[in-house]
Amino acid sequence: MGGGHRHPLHWPGNSPGHRLPPQVKIVAALLLVICVVATPRQVFWAFGGYLLVLLVLWRVAGVPVRWFAKRALIELPFVVLAVLMPFVGVGPRVEVLGVPVSVEGALAGWAILAKGTLGVLTSLTLAATTSPTELLVGLRRLHAPAVLTTIATLMLRYAEVIVAEERRMRLARLARGHNPRFLWQVGATARGLGTLFVRAYERGERVHLAMLSRGWTGALPDADDRRTSPRSWCAGLSPVAVTALVWGVALWTS
Amino acid sequence: MTTPMAMHMSDGLLDPATSALFGLVAAAGLTLAVLRARRDLDDRTAPMAGLVAAFVFAAQMLNFPVLPGVSGHLLGGALAALLVGPAVGALCLTIVLVIQALMFADGGLTALGANVTNMALIGTVAGYLVALGLRRFAVRGRAGLAVMAFLAALVNTVAAASGFVVEYGIGGQGGVSLVGVATAILGVHILIGVGEGVITALTVTAVAAVRPDLVHVLRGADRPLQLRPSPVARPEESGA
Numbered sequence: 001m002g003g004g005h006r007h008p009l010h011w012p013g014n015s016p017g018h019r020l021p022p023q024v025k026i027v028a029a030l031l032l033v034i035c036v037v038a039t040p041r042q043v044f045w046a047f048g049g050y051l052l053v054l055l056v057l058w059r060v061a062g063v064p065v066r067w068f069a070k071r072a073l074i075e076l077p078f079v080v081l082a083v084l085m086p087f088v089g090v091g092p093r094v095e096v097l098g099v100p101v102s103v104e105g106a107l108a109g110w111a112i113l114a115k116g117t118l119g120v121l122t123s124l125t126l127a128a129t130t131s132p133t134e135l136l137v138g139l140r141r142l143h144a145p146a147v148l149t150t151i152a153t154l155m156l157r158y159a160e161v162i163v164a165e166e167r168r169m170r171l172a173r174l175a176r177g178h179n180p181r182f183l184w185q186v187g188a189t190a191r192g193l194g195t196l197f198v199r200a201y202e203r204g205e206r207v208h209l210a211m212l213s214r215g216w217t218g219a220l221p222d223a224d225d226r227r228t229s230p231r232s233w234c235a236g237l238s239p240v241a242v243t244a245l246v247w248g249v250a251l252w253t254s
Numbered sequence: 255m256t257t258p259m260a261m262h263m264s265d266g267l268l269d270p271a272t273s274a275l276f277g278l279v280a281a282a283g284l285t286l287a288v289l290r291a292r293r294d295l296d297d298r299t300a301p302m303a304g305l306v307a308a309f310v311f312a313a314q315m316l317n318f319p320v321l322p323g324v325s326g327h328l329l330g331g332a333l334a335a336l337l338v339g340p341a342v343g344a345l346c347l348t349i350v351l352v353i354q355a356l357m358f359a360d361g362g363l364t365a366l367g368a369n370v371t372n373m374a375l376i377g378t379v380a381g382y383l384v385a386l387g388l389r390r391f392a393v394r395g396r397a398g399l400a401v402m403a404f405l406a407a408l409v410n411t412v413a414a415a416s417g418f419v420v421e422y423g424i425g426g427q428g429g430v431s432l433v434g435v436a437t438a439i440l441g442v443h444i445l446i447g448v449g450e451g452v453i454t455a456l457t458v459t460a461v462a463a464v465r466p467d468l469v470h471v472l473r474g475a476d477r478p479l480q481l482r483p484s485p486v487a488r489p490e491e492s493g494a
Contacts, residue, residue, distance in 0.1 A: 009358060009359065029363060030363050030364075033265050033362065033364050034270065037269070037273065037362075037364050038270045041427075071359070072359075074358075074360060075264060078264050078267075085430060088430050088434060089430050105430055108427035111427050112266050112427055114266070115264075115266020116265055116362065118266075119264055119265025119266060122363070123355065123356070123362070124359045126356065127356065127359060145288065147292070147300065148288070148345075148352075150300040150304075151299070151304045151307060151349055152304075152352065153304070154300055154301055154304025154307075154308075155303075155304045155305075155307035156308075158304060158305055159308040159312065161308070162309055163312045186453060186456070187456055189453070190452070190453045190455075190456030190457045193453065193456075193457045194456070194457045194458070194463075195464075196312065197309055197337060197457065197468075198461055198465050200308060200309040201302070201306065201309075203305055204305030204306070205298075205301075205302075207304075207305065208302065211301060216297070
């Protein structure tokens, strides 16, 4: 994808974090999140340790902390849920500033908040250092079923086209007096969506014909399938090693 | 545009064992969907499913108000199932969810299996079953089709939400009564489902009006071509 098509969650760069093979980063992110989720929730310091690991990773990748903080707002609905839990929770209650608070609910709320936030930050780290195309290459090298990665490749290639088409149709509707804030105007939006589907489907038929005429046999040609060097695996999994260490100590002390 | 909101389950809501269990459920369901999608689309699978997935992705950007201050976005499960069938629909929804988790941080990586199970598998299949049950009325005319699409989308949303309640019951963080969770989640999702239903009904009828051959549930129900005299052509004929 050329300029102007930059993905909103990708921070282009050339840091060691950006240069790692994508499959290493996907595996590392997944293992990191598994460690976070498997940590007993009452070991509070461990979550601080995980955050520290992420902070070091951001430093290495050269992405400002502010950038992550702003994009982590996506998690807000779950923060609301977590904040509500101590008040609606069950079990024994303690008084905090004169308000009875459920101990069990507070712990559950904390777990959702801490683990959810660390999960979002990990995903954001992956998305910031890896472009969408690289992510798909990574999935393919991890032996994800070819049909899935092929569909995902085509979806990603055309998502922007379809989204841009929707935007043009919405602008055209607005220019003709459409006001989508009124519920009874939902009809125009939905009919636009119907048109969008027909156009997307017909585009799919044309894309298929174009692919056939260029020798499409039902599978993408094999991408560069070099073996990942042990060195990049070591480099990529080093943050996971630290995380796993923190996790082990957390399990042992809890 | 406002800040995009996570609508999919985040990490830490479910314990690791439950996450792994539903990861396996999702993988099994997905295998089935791939096999059936190949039968539906043969070598067209990749481009067609890719474009439909791109459409679902674009449709999910559509927000609509649920309550003051709360907005839901289209899940598109029922819409995809009605238009392209349950197998291709589930496949497209799964890919959208994977892309959202990997590239948009929407939905936790460990919760991906549960999210796929709820929205791509349970929701799509439930919606499609409702549609099959009501197909008799849908082929008769526009109103029947609209009602069918509305109910399919409503059931799709509520079924996906029930999937979450079951998962939370098996291995959630606990702390709150399950009945409370069920009431809150299902309540909100019935409201989202009504919005989803209205949009799905209008969208499906709009597609059926232009390209009825593209609506998967209506396949095999083509009405014979009718020849009707055009009211515009008549005065010219008499004048000539």
